[in-house]
Amino acid sequence: MGNINKKILDEHNITSSEYKRILKILGREPNLLELGIFSVMWSEHCSYKSSRIHLKRLPTKAPHVIQGPGENAGVVDIGDGLAVVLKMESHNHPSFIEPFQGAATGVGGILRDIFTMGARPIALLDSLKFGSLNEPRMKYLFEGVVSGISWYGNCIGVPTVGGETYFHPSYNRNILVNVMCVGVAKKERIFRGIANKPGSIVLYVGSKTGRDGIHGATMASDAFDEKSEERRPTVQVGDPFTEKLLLEASLEAMNTGAVLAVQDMGAAGLTSSSCEMAGRGGCGVELELSLVPCREEGMTPYEIMLSESQERMLFIVEEGKEERVKEVFKKWDLDAVAIGKVTSDKMLKLKLHGENIATIPIDAITKDAPTYRRPIKRPQRLSELQDIDISEIPEIRDYGDILYRLITSPNLSSKRWIYTQYDHMVGTNTVILPGSDAAVMRIKGTKKGIALTVDSNSRYCYLNPRRGAAHTVCEGSRNIICSGGKPLAITDCLNFGNPENPEVMWEFRECIEGIREACIGLKIPVVSGNVSFYNETSGVSIYPSPAIGMVGLIEDVSASRNQFFRREGDLILLLGPMSGEIGGSEYLFAIHSIERGPVPEIDYRMEKAVQSTCLEGIRKGLIESAHDCSEGGLAVALAECCFGEEEMGAEVELNYEGRGDMLLFGEGASRIIISVRDMNYHMIKRIAEKNRCPIIPIGRVIKGFLRIKGFLEMEIGPLKRVWGRSLEDSLKGIYER
Amino acid sequence: MKFGVIVFPGSNCDHDCYYVIKNVLKQEVEFIWFREERLEDFDAIILPGGFSYGDYLRPGAIASYSPIVKSLRRFSENGGLILGICNGFQILIEAGLLPGALLRNRSLKFICKKVYIRVENSKTPFTNLITHGRVLSLPIAHAHGCYYADSKTIEKLESEGLVVFRYCGSNGEITEESNPNGSWNNIAGIISRNGNVLGMMPHPERAAEDIMGSCDGILIFESMVNHHGKHKQKNTR
Amino acid sequence: MKAKIRITLKSGILDPEGKAIKNALHTLGYKEVDDVRQGKYIEIKLSSVSGRSIEDLLKEMCERVLSNPVMEDYSFEIEK
């Protein structure tokens, strides 16, 4: 080897067999710049080399899908000439290093993925997972992440309307920060990242390039070790103000008719955006790096190509029309510089002051990047963990106390402290605010609305990845249904440990199969997503944590519903089976510190029956409120129905034989609590019977108390107050970086 | 009546204000880019909420140096109506069109939630359709909304009836608990001495339709239209 | 030339940020800390100023732009 030695290859995370492949592709030794490009393009983060073969199993087709996976974001048709664009992405590692900026730049990245497609972002959601809040550093991380999301999202003026937040020691040293963005575009004006016209101009727009996050793309695909300390100066700082200008300018530029393709510069910056666009279009690209706007003096081509500076995009513009586009960016005070052109030779050619400095076949770093079928192995733990002897779990008979402890535990307490820091109303579209099952956004200019949710259940996935992932899809779907929406599409974010660990890879495969099974069962396509591997520290991986983001369509937004009981005297009904199961439940975890047991089975016929009944009931105006019954079981779900502004209560009687804790706190799929006016009861019952859906009257809405006959009686006011403030309370005490 | 909504770089409630004026209030409305200088054609100007210049330096500060603010001064001297909402209020303060300062919220957090405000002066062009003492439910969404001024200024504001809105409880009670950001005397909105420039932290445009959960905010826009109508009659008579 | 500018809240004005830092320091055991005030620090690189003194220029920038006299004080040093 000449210049490239083992150390350099290690620094670039390139294995020796990968290096051999590079030599074969080039027919010569690469220079450092070329090696850097291979390194980022072949990183797990950009190439999906471990996940690609499994991701193919996801169902991605449906008549309303305009764009499935493979683009910057997925697109679905919602009628009226409009389309909804959605995508979720992780920013886990950067947020662990610098929570505020890490989370903020995560928001910035996902927003660009949406407006890149020509859509105006209308909502953000965040799926957050942290370790135990007893750790001083976790408080710091949690507070920092929430402030970072708040700062970026609020500043750019896209409301953060929902999310989920989960605490578990499995995330003590690898937190998860996933952000989902949803936008709306005109159906015939979707932009894609396909550069297929040789001669067209490559236009660099947005912030200048600095030395930010160089090797960042590699970092995100690399497990933490002691060395991550050294990489620390690679923190990227976000600038939501510039992003706001970039958003407005980009949408305006797309109106000029001169723009052929667009892609944001995310991970692997200029390299991936230029190569991926050329790759998709079967073209090549030639760039003159001396033209790239730089923030610092003396930046090398290596730095320019690998920088991950934020708030930058690459536009492909029709030759001769670039001035029109530049005009727009000038108006918004942004740089827009032609730095090269699309070519027909399928090569990436880089020049510096006219001199060739790198030449790489595009296919080799895009569609022909290495893929691995990594070994898989079912973890030993499972057989033992999936078993549980219920008789060994002491039955505590103070059910009121259990309920109190559950709803004040970090996972089930109100997330108000988080979402009041997010502007969730800007845009004046948020019809159902955070705090209910799904957020609902109206679509101005139509009668329609969309329902949005993001869910996961990593304990279920830990105990039974396949079934756990399927549960997550079902829960997301029920959340959408409960607000009156019909599920349209999924975007996922698959957070896992080290893929080189066969057990992790097995979990990954199983989760994909579970998502597949539920998507087929419920007929919901996956249109976009993201994989985050290497969520591992010192050999310990996180629980398998697939997050499922979902969008549903509401035909008449004025008929949408939230989860809160509305009127005294309304009848409370349970759709679905009465009994829950205790295996893997939040109750076992929070009260008995046990994480085991069989994950409840899913009966898709039942699941569909429950969902169809609820949706039809809401659409016909028969249902006053609907709430998905999931973590915490029936008792927690009932309490949550009472925590609306009016502080309604419930008087409930459950006819059930067996253990009280299983009845009240057992979990499982296919259950929804609805409230209806008396006069509508027979009609909803008829719909349920038609769908063969169990429908059980369990009580009535009353004022101010939750009474479950024979089990508990609690006053709503005080209960709601402790539920409302317990997350904030658990943040008191020592913070440490 | 013709409204203008000024768009600064970083404004993000501009479209929301425009939508309400056009589709709910059903009045004429245009965006005004911050580099423009002509305001003569307008009857009222809205400075919308958002993060002009990213809130960098101080919220509203950099925007207050734009040329359009000079025109805004002239516009106000000629009696034109100016409503500054949230960041718009911050800009008016930084520009010196309203007194005092807006400090960081006492909690140090951005706060987005519905609050109650009590109407303390119903004789203004912005509140003439609302009865004195009525409680409105409007959302706030800001990180710098803690109204502060030296005691002399506060005294003046209070004694001259220039405090138009005050944070309160659902029954109009003025308490520490109902003060979301630590504002002096629970001040949520103030008006200039000549009565044509109003700044307020809550967002009336976010509570202007049933589907948004409250229609209280539209009363402020309707009051402006009502005032304009009367004024015009007087002028043509 | 380099100007180092400090902008602080006027003394009568409550400084919740400073208070939060003080509390954080106290919980970590730094009991010696009696009071904390937080402000802004701005560093400006300047090329030569003509026709007026640099102090004069900086004073003007501070009063017109960098600080808000209603709530803030400023001070600066110049490093040549």
Next chain:
Amino acid sequence: MKAKIRITLKSGILDPEGKAIKNALHTLGYKEVDDVRQGKYIEIKLSSVSGRSIEDLLKEMCERVLSNPVMEDYSFEIEK
């Protein structure tokens, strides 16, 4: 005793706020301004420190709490 602490972004790290301030100064005609970096200024009143030097204490506080070593540098002066 009073400690005057300045916290600045490490060089090379984007400073959007500094950039915005510079642009504002330019539009207002202050063409002499070549560059602006924004940081934090913290003033701490301390009672007497025992068992260690005050410099040592401040250094620790800066590294643990006041600055974020990942992206910030700090410096301080002590006024007795």
